[in-house]
Amino acid sequence: MLTEPNNTILLVEDNPAHAEIVIRSFQDHHITNHIVHVLDGEAALDYLLHRGQYVNAENNPRPRIVLLDLRLPKIGGLQLLHEIKTHEILCSIPVVILTTSEATRDLALAYANHANSYLVKPVDFTKFSQLIDDLGIYWLDWNRQPES
């Protein structure tokens, strides 16, 4: 898998501890090492649109999936989702919401903005680990998406 060029995951997470859990879980399950972690929505858009420090498209490939937390500073998670899903090119990237919020409003708004999946971070580590494993297999192995 490591040889596969495009198994990049964009992780948008403001909480560094949570980001570390996600990244380590991916590593533990040997799913991918290509995880790009950004702290807020603005940085995520910069990456996706190759702006600022991510201006080099070669070094910053289009991610297979975006793992998105909802509570983000500056540009919020839902707003970022909206930007991606209304973007001509970016809209086809699967966006998986990974958040602590179990609020029905967030859930409804996420799907209304064409989120591809909505996952709630489990407190239990085993479950968290399982979730990451399943997520990786599903979205990176089973799931097909058009090349672009």
Place this chain on the structure above:
Amino acid sequence: MQNQERIPGRLGSLPRTLQNRLAEFLIPSSEEIRAWKQQLADNILRSSFAVAILLLGGGAYYAYTVDAVWLVPFYGVMVSLWTLIAFLPKIPYVLRAWTLLLLIYAIAILDLFESGRTGSARVFLIALPVLSLLLFDWRMSALTLGVCLATLGGFGWLYTTGRLVVAPEIANSTNPAIWISNTLVFFFISVLLMTSANYLIHRLAQAVIHLKDSVKTTQDALSLQHAVFDATADGILAVDHTGRITTANRKFVELWDIPESIITSRSDSEAIASVIAQVADPVEFMARIHELYEQPHVESYDLLYLKDGRVFEHYSSPQRLNNDTVGRVWAFRDVTAQKRVEETLERERILLRTLVDTMPAIIFAKDAAGRKILANIGDQQAMGVQSEAEVIGKTDFEIYSPEKAARFAEEDRRVLEGGETFESESMFLDSRTGQQWWVSGSKRPLRNEAGQIIGLIGSFYDITRIKEGEIEREQLIAELEAKNAELERFTYTVSHDLKSPLITIGGFVGFLQQDLLNGNTTQAQTDMERILDALARMQQLLDELLELSRIGRRMNPPQTVPFETIVREAMELVSGRIAAGNVTVDIIPDLPTVYGDRARLVEVVQNLVDNACKYMGDTPNPHVEIGARQTEAGTVFYVRDNGIGIEPQNREKIFGLFDKIDPASDGTGVGLAIVRRIIETHGGHIWVDSEGDGRGSTFCFTLAAAK
């Protein structure tokens, strides 16, 4: 016609029709004249009967003594005739009159034969034309006079020529001059007597005619008066100045039910007694009667209440005759029915009026010209007047301000001209108290029986309290909704932010287990630190949440403190951070005093200054200014910095719970939420002004005015 012949000569030249009219007016009918003459003839015959018997008896005796015995039977015949015509009834007048004239003529002739003394014979002869004038007319009188003259002349000729010798005395008077002069004297006296008698008769007749006429007029007037008197609806009693009843009409008797005997007795005291017995207030009525008797010239009008419930209208006026007051007329009219109607109407009016005044509403009426014709107590209060009389007849322009009056006049016009019902809900400013005042109601056209609009009726209700309630309710709802939304946000953020460290702990506990299994102690150490960090963060969050929830629930008693004191206290608490950031702080002098929870206000300033220092960024000369400025809305306090500034889209967000603009900052995102909470519990408002990125920010807040 006999009547026409009696028209006085001077009327002869007048037109015939007018003459007829005058004749009818002046001259009595022939029947009456005849009756009058007949009576005259009877009177003369009867009153002169005894004299005539004596005269005739004396004549007979004289005839006997002068040896004219052959004349005595004539005397006898004449006595018999006189007696017959004087006392026999049913003798036609003409016969009676002629007989009388003939008898007198016979007496005169006998006298002439008997004594030759022309003296007494002439008296009889003079009486003849006068009598015939009285008994017949002037033509008959003239004829009689002619006969008498001829008789005297004839006897004079017989005696002077000696053809007739009756007595020696007459023989001495054979001189014809004596006879002639005697005859002329006789003629002269006769004419005088006749003329006088004719004139007297004429005047007498005229007097009689006038009398008759005036009597007739009076009778006519009286009969009319009687008819009116009895036909009138008023009961009338006339009393003379001595207090006797002059007259009383039928209606009076009916009204008072007074026995006829009292009226015929003519005693006013009995009549009064009978009246008094029926009057509700006899003492007052008596006093009134006495008052009027003492002032005979006064007219009066009263209402009289009777015991049986009837009400009489009562007029009294003096009866005058040639400027003298000769009595008093009392007129009574039964106005009970009218009074009942009036009383009923009055009762209705009072009922409606009380109703209108009792209504907790503004009720008024205006005429077609917009003048007030009714203003109930509510309307009086609304206009600020003490009585209805102050505004009756006035238009709104005389009552209200020109703007208000013009507005009302336009409403009135729509009702009066358009006939529509005007409904409104409007707000006024009470000019006296300056308070808002809401009324709701309508103006409706007021129509007469014919359906024409003659004015309008307005009725309005004070709905200020309802309106205030509505406004208050809306405010409360808005507040509740805001609270609810805030609570929702709070719950949401709390659940998210509290769960976040839990997930961290859960995750790293899992890694820690792996580390321990793998014997990776270095990794175990860092993972453990992650767990401890998360725990510390959780602890801080819980503390601050507790703090936030306390605000508003537990307040220190409010006090008046100079704002500068608060600033100084806050400065001490943040001195560490100020020193660390190398920040200069300016406190503008002459700050006002504030009223509120001293400790909390210190907290506000502390948080704001702390916040300012925290977000100074790379500013070369970090600076904070604390001051206050006066605005129309009141005092605005501010904390200004020259730090990183805040983007417009985040200016409201920063006051939200756990909302941090910079994820790298060490705050929990509760500080500004606490500040806002404190300001709001003090009835104030907080906001931030900023020129944007890198240009600093100014946090401004107000506080409710000190009570």
